[in-house]
Amino acid sequence: MPTLLPLTPEALCAVQVFCDLPADVLTWLQQAGELRRYAPGEVVVAADSPADSLVAVLRGSVRFGDGPGPGNYRLEAGELGGALPYSRAERFAHQGVAEVETEAYVLACGRFIELERLSPVLTQRLIGLMNDRTRAEVRAQEHGERLRALGKLAAGLSHELNNPAAAVSRGAANLTQLLQIIPLGLLALVATSPPAAALATVTDLARRPLLPVALLPALEAADREAELADWLETQGCPDGYEHAAGLREAGLHVADLAPVAAALPAGSRPAAFAWLSGHLLAARLAADISEASRRISALVADVKTYTHLDRAPTAAPLVVTEGLDSTLHLFDHALRTKNVRLTRAYASGLPQVLGQAGSLNQVWTNLLDNALDALPAAEGTLAVEVTAEANQVRVSITDNGPGIPPEVLPHLFEPFFTTKPPGEGTGQGLDIARRIVREHGGRLEVTFEPGCTVFTAWLPALRPISS
Numbered sequence: 001m002p003t004l005l006p007l008t009p010e011a012l013c014a015v016q017v018f019c020d021l022p023a024d025v026l027t028w029l030q031q032a033g034e035l036r037r038y039a040p041g042e043v044v045v046a047a048d049s050p051a052d053s054l055v056a057v058l059r060g061s062v063r064f065g066d067g068p069g070p071g072n073y074r075l076e077a078g079e080l081g082g083a084l085p086y087s088r089a090e091r092f093a094h095q096g097v098a099e100v101e102t103e104a105y106v107l108a109c110g111r112f113i114e115l116e117r118l119s120p121v122l123t124q125r126l127i128g129l130m131n132d133r134t135r136a137e138v139r140a141q142e143h144g145e146r147l148r149a150l151g152k153l154a155a156g157l158s159h160e161l162n163n164p165a166a167a168v169s170r171g172a173a174n175l176t177q178l179l180q181i182i183p184l185g186l187l188a189l190v191a192t193s194p195p196a197a198a199l200a201t202v203t204d205l206a207r208r209p210l211l212p213v214a215l216l217p218a219l220e221a222a223d224r225e226a227e228l229a230d231w232l233e234t235q236g237c238p239d240g241y242e243h244a245a246g247l248r249e250a251g252l253h254v255a256d257l258a259p260v261a262a263a264l265p266a267g268s269r270p271a272a273f274a275w276l277s278g279h280l281l282a283a284r285l286a287a288d289i290s291e292a293s294r295r296i297s298a299l300v301a302d303v304k305t306y307t308h309l310d311r312a313p314t315a316a317p318l319v320v321t322e323g324l325d326s327t328l329h330l331f332d333h334a335l336r337t338k339n340v341r342l343t344r345a346y347a348s349g350l351p352q353v354l355g356q357a358g359s360l361n362q363v364w365t366n367l368l369d370n371a372l373d374a375l376p377a378a379e380g381t382l383a384v385e386v387t388a389e390a391n392q393v394r395v396s397i398t399d400n401g402p403g404i405p406p407e408v409l410p411h412l413f414e415p416f417f418t419t420k421p422p423g424e425g426t427g428q429g430l431d432i433a434r435r436i437v438r439e440h441g442g443r444l445e446v447t448f449e450p451g452c453t454v455f456t457a458w459l460p461a462l463r464p465i466s467s
Contacts (some may be wrong), residue, residue, distance in 0.1 A: 002036035002037055002044075003036065003037040004034055004036060004037075005035040005036065005037050005103065006035070006159045007030050007033075007034065007035040007105070008030065009023065009026035009027050009029070009063065010026075010031045010175040011035070012026050012029055012030060012056075012058075012105060013026070013057060014059070014077065014078055015057075015058065015078055015079075015080055015105065016078045016079070016080075016357045017080055017122065017125045017129070018056070018122075019127065021050055021119065021122060022119075023121045023123060024118075025118060026242075028096045028114075028118055028119075029105075029107065029115075030345045032107060032108075032111045032114070032115075033105050033106055033107035033108070033111075034106055034107075035058070035103060035104070035105055035152040036103070036104055036105075036106055037101065037102070037103050038060070038062075038101070038102045038103075038104065038233060039098065039101060040098055040099060040100050040101055040102075041094060041098065042097070042098050043096070043097055043098075043102060044062050044065070044097065044098055045062075045082060045092050045094075045095060046092070046093060046095060047093070047095040047112045048089055048091050048092065048093075049091060050090070051087065051090055051091055051092050052083060052088045052108060052109050052110075053082055053083055053106050053107060053108050053109060054080065054081075054082045054083055054084060054106070054107040054109070054265075055075070055081055055082035055096070055104050055105070055238070056077065056079070056080040056081075056104065056105040056106075056107075057075045057076060057077050057079055057102060057103070057104050057105075057108055058101025058103045058104065058105060059076065059077050059078060059081070059101075059102060059103040060077065060098060060099065060100045060101055060103060061074060061075060061076045061098070061099045061100060061102060061395055062074070062075045062096045062097065062098055062099065062102060062104065062354075063083075063094075063096065063097050064081065064094045064095070064096045065100050065184040075096075075132075075193070075258075078436060079441075080126075080129065081096075081133075081154075082096075082106075082291075084110050084122050084126050084127070084129060084130040084133075085112045085115070085116065085123055085126050085127055085130070086127055086130065086429065087130055087301075088150060091162070091183075097267050121153070121395050122254075128258040134432050142393070143283050145253065152268045154171075155458045161296060161299055162192055163292075163407075164291075164292035164293070164295040164296050164299075165292070165296060167288060167289070167292035168289050168292045168293060168296075171286075171288050171289040171292070172289060172369065173195055174285055174290070175282055175286065178278055178281060178282045178285065179282065181278060182275065182279060182282060185271065185274050185275035186275055186277050188271040188274070188275070189202075189268065189271040189272050189274075189275050191271075192265070192267050192268040192271055193268075193271075194264055194265060194268040194272070194437045195265075196262075198263040198264045198265070198268065201259065201260045201263045201264070202264070202272050202275070202276055202445075204262055205252075205256065205257075206276055206279045206280065210250060210251070210280075210283055210284060212289055223250065224248050224253075225241070225244040225245055225248050226244075227254060228240070228243075228244040228247055228248055228252075228253075228257075229241040229244040230244075230255060231254045231257070231271055232244065233272070233341070235261050235266075235269045235273065236266060236270050236458070237269065237270045237273055237274070238269075238270070240275070242277075243273055243274060243276075243277035243278075243307075244277075244457060246277040246278070246281035246284070247273075247276070247277055247280065249280075249281070249284055250281075250284065252280075253417055257273070257314070260272065260273075260276075273420070279310070289340055298329075299329070301326075303326075303330070314329070314356065314358045315354050315356055316354070316355075316356075316357070317352040317353070317354055317355050317462055318351060318352055318353060318354075318355055318360075319352055319353075320350070320353060320355075320360065320386060320393055320459065321346050321350065321386055322357075323357050323360055323364060324364055324384060324386065324395070326361065327361050327364040327365055327368065328342070328344075328364075328368070328384070330365075331368055331372070332370055333380070335372075336409035338372065338377075338380055339374060339378070339380070340372070340375060340380040340381065340382050341379075341381045341382070342381075342382050342383075342384070343381070343382070343383045343384070344383075344384050344385075345384070345386070346381070346385045346386045347386060347388055349388075349460040350386060350387075350388055351388055351393060351462055351463045352461070352462045352463075353393050353460060354460070354462055354463060355440045355459065356442075359436045359439070359440075360436065360440070360459075362432065362436060363433045363436050363437060363444075363457060364395075364397075366429035366430065366432060366433040367397045367433060367455045367457075368382075368397060369429065370429060370430065370455075371397055371398075371399035371440075371455075372399075373398050373400070374401030374402065374432035374453065375399055375400065375401050376402075377401070378402065379400075380399070380401075381399070381400045382397070382398070382399050383396075383397070383398040383399075384396070384397055385398070388461060391460065391461050392442070392458045392459060392461055393433075393458070393459045394456060394457070394458055395457045395459070396455070396456045396457075397454070397455050397456075398453065398454045399452075399453050400451050401453055402450060402451070403448045403449060403450045403451065403452070403453055404446070404453060423455065432459065435456075437457050437458075440459055440460070441459070441460045441461060442457060442458045442459040443457075443458050444456070444457050444458075445458070
């Protein structure tokens with residue numbers, strides 16, 4: 001149990017918001033409240049107890065909550081917390097514990113009406129503190145929700161990065177081996193002393209731009225390789241099958257190779273086609289490495305755009321489709337895993353909106369995350385549409401899930417309300433999404449029927465839209 005201590009008006013000046021108050025207000029505070037001493041580890045405020053008192057720390061410190069996160073904070077000497085005037089909180093969400101021997105001034109909420117009449121100045125200060133604390137909690141909630149969403153996307157993003165990274169590693173290893181062999185093949189070709197004109201036909205074919213690899217059915221690809229291998233053997237190449245795959249992947253046919261064979265002496269053909277195959281395979285590996293690297297760069301760019309790490313968190317003109325596309329790219333793995341058919345329909349000439357890209361990307365993430373969770377196990381469809389009308393930009397995300405039960409609809413945007421199993425949802429996603437849209441001067445709506453749920457965000461356009 002805390003120990004009651006004698007209190008003087010002057011002692012209250014240790015609290016920052018009290019220090020310059022008139023003597024009559026300090027005297028009233030002294031008489032209306034009480035000073036309590038708490039031992040280290042003693043509970044100052046119990047979790048889920050009625051939020052019925054203001055707490056000001058004169059000496060020591062009080063820790064609210066059990067770690068970092070929304071609603072968790074620390075009161076040090078001179079700081080004030082607990083219940084504040086006009087707060088709508090009915091119960092304390094977290095326990096407050098004295099970290100060291102602590103002296104705290106406690107004022108019951110029932111005295112707030114008297115305080116407001118006696119000192120409107122102090123009341124306004126306390127309301128300002130409450131607003132600051134509320135804003136900090138909102139920012140912490142939004143940050144926590146973004147981290148949760150990024151954590152959920154991390155597995156898919158890791159998979160998306162792993163594939164091209166593995167391709168780069170594998171291609172580099174194979175290319176290193178080839179680069180040791182190709183010069184030897186060139187020496188073998190030169191040793192056969194082919195005429196310069198004949199050698200030029202080989203190098204011309206080697207310099208031909210690579211064609212995209214044709215995704216042939218396995219049987220057709222095998223037939224084409226067999227045709228090339230058989231033909232190479234007729235040209236004196238005993239290891240025709242070894243070189244046929246590289247030539248096929250380069251898009252070459254027997255008809256492309258026949259003029260080269262005709263120009264070369266018979267003794268030069270095996271070395272020429274062996275070198276050509278190695279050179280083309282090396283070029284293909286380099287192209288594959290380049291494409292995999294481009295994919296990695298694109299993923300990194302998508303993450304930067306999504307998180308907006310390279311820009312200050314201030315409002316700026318932006319095109320919402322850019323953030324939408326970056327967010328959708330981060331959902332690629334989840335969409336493929338659930339075999340979702342995604343359609344996008346963006347109107348041309350969309351006007352910009354004034355907003356914070358990172359915050360709006362959080363809206364798209366929360367809406368897409370909800371839609372994916374609602375999709376059926378098979379034949380799920382997701383449609384993203386962006387249009388401009390009535391001087392607003394309209395972003396609609398439609399899924400073919402079962403819809404929203406009527407009893408759930410009134411609570412849909414309530415904070416911490418969720419229909420997901422424990423551990424799978426925080427109940428903050430839609431609340432935060434609507435809050436962000438409202439902060440941008442827009443509105444978030446939902447319409448539904450069985451098999452069709454549509455969330456629509458309306459955002460003010462920066463320029464008038466002609467009808």
